[in-house]
Amino acid sequence: MNMINVITSGCSFTYNSEMTWVGQLEELWNVHNVASCAAGNDLISRFAINKLQELKGQNNLLVCQWSGIHRKSFLS
Structure with missing residues (x-):
């Protein structure tokens, strides 16, 4: 059995392990x-x-911690 890759994404609540x-x-x-962060x-x-x-083709599980709906990213 292949090992499951757990992919986590989010803001600072997820950043630090x-x-x-x-x-x-x-x-x-x-x-x-x-x-x-941010x-x-x-x-x-x-x-x-x-x-x-x-990681395409591998056994992946994605878990996202979504931020507030009003938080936007801007290029500077």
Whole structure:
């Protein structure tokens, strides 16, 4: 049986692996955390899609922690 890749994406609540829900998952699964501090939903989804494409053909599970609907990302 292939190992399941758990892909996590989100904002700062997901970013750090020590004291977050991602840290709990890392004890049991092969976790790929693509979260970013201050990320809006557009960036959260973009990072998740990129990682899914990178791991295409493998046994993947995606878990997203969505940010507030009013949080936006701007290029500077």
